[in-house]
Amino acid sequence: MTHTEIDSLVKSWIIDSATRPANPRVQQVVLRLVSDLCKAIEDLDIQASEFWKGLEYLSAAGARNELGLLTPGLGLERFIDIRADEAEAKAGLAGGTPRTIEGPLYVAGAPESKGFARLDDGSESDKAEVLFMQGTVYGADGKPLPNTKVEVWHANLLGNYSFFDQTQSSFNLRRSIITDENGRYQFRSIMPMGYGCPPDGTTQQLLDLLGRHGRRPAHIHFFVTADGHRKLTTQINIDGDEYLWDDFAFASREGLVPAVTRISAPDQISAKDLNAPFASIDFDFHLYADTAKAPSAEVERNRAAA
Incomplete structure (x- = not known):
């Protein structure tokens, strides 16, 4: 998919699907982050197993209370x-x-x-x-x-x-x-x-x-x-x-x-x-x-x- 197509698709998920009043700032940030993540998946050809392993890693880091350590470690x-x-x-x-x-x-x-x-x-x-x-x-x-x-x-x-x-x-x-x-x-x-x-x-x-x-x-x-x-x-x-x-x-x-x-x-x-x-x-x-x-x-x- 092109980046333009990804932007349109993610907007349909995050913005257009809202049926109740939303927090505009949260919408803005989530829209950008999900769009950028989807573009990275497309550009880097991230496979499904790699994606789920990444989520497993973040879950493990949270369980060990190390997200506050990972944050400075990544700059x-x-x-x-x-x-x-x-x-x-x-x-x-x-x-x-x-x-x-x-x-x-x-x-x-x-x-x-x-x-x-x-x-x-x-x-x-x-x-x-x-x-x-x-x-x-x-x-x-x-x-x-x-x-x-x-x-x-x-x-x-x-x-x-x-x-x-x-x-x-x-x-x-x-x-x-x-x-x-x-x-x-x-x-x-x-x-x-x-x-x-x-x-x-x-x-x-x-x-x-x-x-x-x-x-x-x-x-x-x-x-x-x-x-x-x-x-x-x-x-x-x-x-x-x-x-x-x-x-x-x-x-x-x-x-x-x-x-x-x-x-x-x-x-x-x-x-x-x-x-x-x-x-x-x-x-x-x-x-x-x-x-x-x-x-x-x-x-x-x-x-x-x-």
């Missing part, structure tokens, strides 16, 4: 970010901290504190490098932003996240920090490790067929939210990681790889109430002002809550 979540960057640039917004993907592992309800928080529960202290990370949140006017919520979460030394990994304590390596009167935040944690997709999972199964690895560099996630400003969704990568610029989720970006400083001076170690050297990262966040000229930076999606 789709990065593409959504690219479009958001373009919308903000068109609205005249520039110079803020780069956004990057949220991923599927946020959990709402993390304990909240003012200015400082310790993220880890101490269960990996004998194996982990202590990390202190600190900085200032700046508003659109370039001034520090007190009372900004900085939500932070990251993986443990095995690359696992609390809540999804039931062996960890509740909200381990997850906190919400409210910036102090100077717009400052700081937390103590452990240096996270990079990790890969579950080797027996559906995401890695497809990546294998595509000749790709499923590894992520070590990273730390953030939501940064302040009144009158656009919510920032981002993450920083740990400099020196083998997969720093080879992230299967395409989340690595310039401006999100801060320097890691190793502190070994006895007075600084003592000041942190430690007895061994530690790592330190300085990182400031720069937010954009709210504007009606760009789509909302608040993404509506189902998220875990504990």
